[in-house]
Amino acid sequence: MRWSWIDIITHVEKGKSLVAIKNVSMAEDVLHDHFPAQVGPGGESLDPAPVMPASLLIEGMAQTAGLLVGYTGDFDEKVILGKIVKATFEREVTPGQTVRFEAHLERMDPSGANTTGTITVLDHKTGERHHVASVELIFSHIDQNMAGTEFPEENFVFTDNFRSLLRAAGMI
Amino acid sequence: MDRDQIYAKVTEVLVEALGVDEDEVSPSATLTGDLGAESIDFLDIVFRLEKTFGIKIEQGELFPDNVAQNPDYVENGKVTNKGIAELKAKLPHADFSRLEADPAVENVGEIFTVDAIVKFVQKKLG
Secondary structure, eight states: OOOOOOEEEEEETTTEEEEEEEETTOHHHHHHSSSSOEEEEOEEEEOOOOOOOOOHHHHHHHHHHHHHHHHHHTTOEEEEEEEEEEEOOSOOOTTTTTTEEEEEEEETTEEEEEEEEEEEEETTTTTEEEEEEEEEEEEEGGGTTTTTOOSSSSSSSHHHHHHHHHHHEEEE | OOOHHHHHHHHHHHHHHHOOOGGGOOOOOOOTTOOOOHHHHHHHHHHHHHHHTTTOTTTTTOOOOOOTTTTEEEEEEEEOOOHHHHHHHOTTTTTTHHHHHSSSSSGGGGOBBBHHHHHHHHHOOO
């Protein structure tokens, strides 16, 4: 499985913002477990309720914002999610919907960066777009960490996993 | 902005960044020992201080970089006298009393008290 929770980058402005899209599919294994069919309190069988886990929507935002941070620094740094400062959710995302991640770079320095972002969803049944979540993140440039811990020289963050996405967006 | 106003805003920053209660924040509280800050929180605190006070904080200006890995500062797991002297010169806002009493390298975080941050901001604001 590819650990990629965004499908395409549709907009990028170095140092400012990046927009990525994900189509949520029933074929994704994670939705089978979140949540499977269950037996109700009276012994009746309850239908499965596939919902995109909020944690993976945060991961999608982390990938969106992390690529923005990496691109802004010409992919010289290993950009690692350090902290979810705040994440507030107000709507669930279900299969067949299209998620839009929009990340903004608030600040970046040699040690890391912080970003704000909004997650919205396009409901193809109604054609309406809804706000799903607001997510603030902090990224660390881990080679510049305060503890001085050393990491492998190769950039293990921006690997082949993201290369085709970046190439399709003209970012590399 | 006077010291009390700075202290109130620094308290807000720490409550937000570290998820602590306001009454846990006191001038002598240490960021790591008393308030549970981890290294990534220092970056968060720097970002929030910049935004709150409209100041620019350079890397290493408020919190030092790589003390533990610096052979000029650390010997056999302890911060050397030379290390303490240099850190003091670089970080005049910090409180070195605990580190001087026990210079174990893991105590470096103890030099950052709430009061040290207030002093740092006060100086930055002139």
